[in-house]
Amino acid sequence: MNWAVITPLIVFLIIIFAVGLWSNKSVLTTNSFLEEYFLGERQMGGFILAMTMVATYGSASSFIGGPGVAYNQGLGWVLLAMAQLATGYFVLMVLGKKFAIIARQYKAITLIDFLKERYHSKAVVIISAGSIIIFLFSSMTAQWIGGARLVESLTGMPYTTALLIFAFSVLVFVIVGGFRAVALTDTIQGVVMFMGTLILLIATIKAGGGVSKIISDLAAENPNLISPFGAGRTLTPSYVSSFWILVGVGVVGLPQITVRAMSYKNSKAMHNAIIIGTIVVGFIMLGMHLIGVFARPVLPGVKVGDTVMPLLSMKVLPPVVAGIVLAAPMAAIMSTVDALLILVSSALVKDIYLNYIKPNAGDQQVKKVSFSVTAITGILVILLALSPPDLIIWLNLFSFGGLESVFIWPVIFGLYWNKGNKNGAITSMILGMGSYILLDRFYPNAFGLHTVVIPIVLSFAGFIVASLVMPQKEAVKELKV
Amino acid sequence: MKKQNHPLDKRFEIAHREALIGVILVIFNFIWWYGFAYGLGSKKVEDYTYVLGLPAWFFYSCIAGFVLMVIIVIFTVKYLFKDVPFEEEGGGSK
Numbered sequence: 001m002n003w004a005v006i007t008p009l010i011v012f013l014i015i016i017f018a019v020g021l022w023s024n025k026s027v028l029t030t031n032s033f034l035e036e037y038f039l040g041e042r043q044m045g046g047f048i049l050a051m052t053m054v055a056t057y058g059s060a061s062s063f064i065g066g067p068g069v070a071y072n073q074g075l076g077w078v079l080l081a082m083a084q085l086a087t088g089y090f091v092l093m094v095l096g097k098k099f100a101i102i103a104r105q106y107k108a109i110t111l112i113d114f115l116k117e118r119y120h121s122k123a124v125v126i127i128s129a130g131s132i133i134i135f136l137f138s139s140m141t142a143q144w145i146g147g148a149r150l151v152e153s154l155t156g157m158p159y160t161t162a163l164l165i166f167a168f169s170v171l172v173f174v175i176v177g178g179f180r181a182v183a184l185t186d187t188i189q190g191v192v193m194f195m196g197t198l199i200l201l202i203a204t205i206k207a208g209g210g211v212s213k214i215i216s217d218l219a220a221e222n223p224n225l226i227s228p229f230g231a232g233r234t235l236t237p238s239y240v241s242s243f244w245i246l247v248g249v250g251v252v253g254l255p256q257i258t259v260r261a262m263s264y265k266n267s268k269a270m271h272n273a274i275i276i277g278t279i280v281v282g283f284i285m286l287g288m289h290l291i292g293v294f295a296r297p298v299l300p301g302v303k304v305g306d307t308v309m310p311l312l313s314m315k316v317l318p319p320v321v322a323g324i325v326l327a328a329p330m331a332a333i334m335s336t337v338d339a340l341l342i343l344v345s346s347a348l349v350k351d352i353y354l355n356y357i358k359p360n361a362g363d364q365q366v367k368k369v370s371f372s373v374t375a376i377t378g379i380l381v382i383l384l385a386l387s388p389p390d391l392i393i394w395l396n397l398f399s400f401g402g403l404e405s406v407f408i409w410p411v412i413f414g415l416y417w418n419k420g421n422k423n424g425a426i427t428s429m430i431l432g433m434g435s436y437i438l439l440d441r442f443y444p445n446a447f448g449l450h451t452v453v454i455p456i457v458l459s460f461a462g463f464i465v466a467s468l469v470m471p472q473k474e475a476v477k478e479l480k481v
Numbered sequence: 482m483k484k485q486n487h488p489l490d491k492r493f494e495i496a497h498r499e500a501l502i503g504v505i506l507v508i509f510n511f512i513w514w515y516g517f518a519y520g521l522g523s524k525k526v527e528d529y530t531y532v533l534g535l536p537a538w539f540f541y542s543c544i545a546g547f548v549l550m551v552i553i554v555i556f557t558v559k560y561l562f563k564d565v566p567f568e569e570e571g572g573g574s575k
Contacts, residue, residue: 075539079518082543086507089554093503098496100567211534223526226536228518237519244511267564278554282547416500 004319005326006155012192012327013169016185016334020173023181033367037178038346039109044183044264046272051190052183053260053273054281055335057087057251058193060146062284063329067292068305074218074225074296076235078289083240085285086248087257088278092270094252095261098415100270103262110343111255111407112351114262118414121422127429129351131406132255133344137381139399140340144385147333153310154326163385166334171378174338175371179263182338189331194280196328197287199321200313204291207316208298217297225296242449245456246401253408254400256339259346341381345374398437401452405432408456409463417467424467432459492565499562506557510550517542 030036044052070077099114106117112128148163155162173181208214218225229235251257264270288309295302295312302308309329313322349370354361361369409428413420436455444451521529522538532540 075536079514079539079543082514082547085547085550086510089550090503090507093506094500096496096499096503097565097567098493098500101492101496101565104567212531213534215531215534215536219526226529226539227526228522228538228542237515241511241515244507249507266567267562271558271562271564274558275551275555279551282551286543286547416497 002155002319005314005323008320008323009154009327009330012330015188016173017169019184019188020177020181023173023177023184026180027176027178033363033370034350035109036180037367037370038342038350039259039263040178040180040183042104042263042265043180044260044269046264046269047276048183048187049260049264049269049273050276050280052186052263052335052339053091053257053277054088054284055186055190055193055332056256056260056339057084057254057281057336058190058284058332059336060143060150060329060333062288063193063332064146064150064306064309066285067288067295068308070289070292071295071302071305071308073230073235074222074227074293076224076228076230076240078286078293079228080235080240080243081285081289082282083243083246083248085278085282086244087251088281089274090249091252091257092261092274092277095258095411095415096270097267099258099261100264100267102415108262110346110350111258111411112347115410115414115425116351116355119410119422119425121426124410124422124425124429125351125355127426127433128255128407128410129347131403131429131433132347135399135403136256136340136344137377140337140344141381141384141388143333143337143340144381145388147330147337148385149306150310150326150329150333153307160386163382166330167378167382167385170334170337170341171375174341175374175378178370179342182335182342183263185338186335189335190280192324192331193284193328196325196331197284197291200309200317200325201287201291201294203316203321204294204298204312208294214294214297218293221296225293236448238448239445239450242453246404246450246452250401250404250408250452250456253404253406253411255403255407256336256343258407258411259343341374341378344377345370348373348377398440401440401450401455402433402436404452405436405455405459408432409459413463413467419471420463420467421470421472423470423472424463424465427466428459428463431462432456435459495563495565502557502561506550506553509553510546513546513549514542517546 027037030041032041035041066081103114106114108114108117112125115128116125144163144167147166148159151157151162151166152159173185205211205214215226222231224231224233264273292308295308299312299315302311310326313325317325353369406429410425413424432455435458436451439446439454440451446454518538521541530537535544
């Protein structure tokens with residue numbers, strides 16, 4: 001074991017732990033438990049809001065998978081990754097104040113609360129809760145596996161031990177601290193991600209002999225590496241552009257992001273978060289993918305893309321610093337997993353248990369159920385991650401685009417189109433999810449676009465047609481005062 | 482319960498305007514990104530020009546595009562976005 005690398009990682013874990021336990025104070029003393037545990041009492045300031053959005057969004061793929069692909073594809077993949085810059089401002093601007101105001105009027109704590117109040121439909125609630133639980137459960141498992149693999153490769157521990165250490169540390173702070181702990185640890189993790197990117201970028205440029213030298217080395221190896229078309233000229237403009245939908249504007253439909261858009265204190269917090277979020281998300285995405293490309297001349301011949309980032313850190317940095325930088329992907333994975341865990345738990349407790357199983361449960365009981373549902377979900381995920389069934393891997397492939405296809409139009413039209421109704425929402429959710437899964441299986445990347453594009457177009461059309469053809473009598477209760 | 486509807490409508494007006502600004506920004510961002518990337522990058526690699534060591538298409542599309550968007554976002558938020566209260570009157574926030 002390489003203690004110089006591991007020590008900073010351990011220190012990092014201890015800090016995360018401490019924050020989780022500290023947040024537990026707020027959970028125990030609050031007088032509105034649900035709002036505190038699942039939404040941090042809507043008290044997030046601008047910096048925390050920006051960081052929790054960035055950290056939740058930035059996952060294993062931003063730090064491990066993405067740089068690996070960039071290593072093989074060259075600058076064309078960095079170009080593609082920059083579509084994510086839009087998430088920094090677009091989500092908060094578009095959901096923005098309207099969502100914050102309406103969520104407060106509805107007293108909504110989860111995205112599903114909002115949809116339930118807006119559409120008054122049991123079917124909408126069931127479909128949403130179902131898709132959140134199934135898809136996020138799977139992607140949580142996948143992230144968990146990624147985290148364990150990372151710990152395994154850094155420390156040389158066996159996979160099972162690595163998984164248990166990783167999972168245990170996340171579970172403890174999420175269970176006891178709830179959303180507040182998740183958001184606060186996300187903030188620390190976001191800072192670690194930012195610093196890690198900065199340090200590694202500078203060290204890589206230095207190790208490669210400066211930017212010009214690196215670029216001419218790349219061009220000498222294969223000129224396409226510095227073109228926007230990818231190493232094999234396979235990245236067409238339309239394919240790359242369609243990522244603006246998958247990882248740019250479509251992010252508005254991801255429940256784990258959306259729920260953050262109702263957690264902030266006031267409009268000043270939102271304004272600051274837009275600015276900070278744009279800077280941080282842009283820098284991390286640009287920096288990490290650029291690092292992947294620049295790694296090529298510095299560290300030629302890496303076979304498995306996912307190992308580029310860990311190997312590079314060990315090569316160009318002194319061990320202790322490498323440990324700090326490698327805390328960044330760990331932070332990215334933890335901050336994604338914790339957000340998913342609290343969201344799945346809120347779907348189970350708030351949307352299923354309190355809606356349909358025990359609507360008048362007392363405070364103490366809700367508390368007990370919330371803690372145990374979060375714990376049981378976490379433990380189930382660990383068991384699945386120990387020997388992941390194929391179904392989970394399969395479902396995880398859909399989770400990003402699938403959730404976007406389900407939620408984007410019910411959320412957008414729910415906010416901005418008064419004629420939109422439950423028929424539109426149900427049609428659009430089923431159409432979005434169904435067409436996404438079918439297309440992915442049988443006709444991926446139709447017309448040279450990413451698979452997500454057509455389902456989003458279809459669910460858009462479905463929403464409008466169904467809302468207009470089957471209008472509802474009752475006027476939309478936009479303001480129930 | 483004084484003038485219940487009017488202030489609420491006004492808040493939504495602001496919200497709608499700001500959402501529209503978000504859409505305009507993202508369209509602008511996309512055009513800038515696409516225009517420079519494929520406008521300058523479609524040439525033969527031998528004919529590329531370079532800025533700060535990076536191919537010009539990449540520099541303008543990704544680096545300058547990023548910096549420009551940050552500046553525009555800061556400007557937009559500071560000068561075009563308005564503070565509005567989120568709570569109903571009598572709500573907790575100051």
